[in-house]
């Protein structure tokens with residue numbers, strides 16, 4: 001079987017393992033609630049090709065647009081799928097794995113917020129403050145990034161959506177999650193490149209994809225701004241930041257990132273993309289090394305924030 005004679009489709013450039021990969025595929029068989037296909041993955045950077053057979057459970061086959069929504073509804077009738085949060089059966093809901101009403105419950109963070117780290121201001125003093133308000137931690141330790149945008153509260157059902165996307169490999173959620181980010185991001189600066197917060201190679205091997213790369217890839221296509229892959233790399237594995245003291249968090253990520261191609265970032269306005277803003281230490285460390293490599297400005301966007 002040659003790739004050309006049997007190619008049934010070429011998927012949108014698809015990023016796994018922080019490499020730009022194009023997948024060609026063709027049908028093979030349908031059995032046990034799954035669709036089997038042959039697959040040729042081409043690395044656009046190196047030209048390497050990998051041949052394999054893959055299976056897709058029906059529910060993960062059809063992501064978002066209208067014709068596929070119709071087909072998904074059809075499959076959902078045959079194989080009922082339930083919303084991850086409320087367990088209601090899903091029939092034709094636009095977001096995979098979530099019902100319409102649960103998805104609408106995702107809570108946006110509203111202004112006023114710190115002009116650096118976007119921490120929501122909840123104190124009465126803060127509410128009376130001007131647009132130039134800086135939160136205490138940012139005044140004490142100004143971040144290396146120019147500005148961060150964090151869009152939604154890290155709570156149910158978004159928390160489940162991120163968990164399923166990140167740890168359960170439900171990559172069909174990349175597009176609706178990236179769309180959530182773009183929907184709230186109205187004041188966009190002019191950018192030269194987009195950089196996803198990298199994973200260490202051990203973690204990447206374990207998870208098989210970097211969720212930040214998938215989000216950044218969608219944003220990059222939507223904004224027509226190039227995606228800089230493997231420009232910023234993680235040089236060692238680190239423990240999760242949540243629950244550590246400020247000092248421990250700083251030590252945890254210190255020297256954990258490096259710029260692989262400094263010439264690529266020099267003088268550039270860059271956007272770092274991360275999924276969850278926990279304390280900001282990780283994105284700040286990334287911004288620090290990018291600034292050391294002479295990046296002109298570093299901005300940060302994250303989908304959700306621990307509140």
Ligand SMILES: [Zn+2]
Nearest residue numbers: 083086099102
């Ligand atoms: Zn639901």
Ligand SMILES: [Zn+2]
Nearest residue numbers: 114117135138
């Ligand atoms: Zn702040």
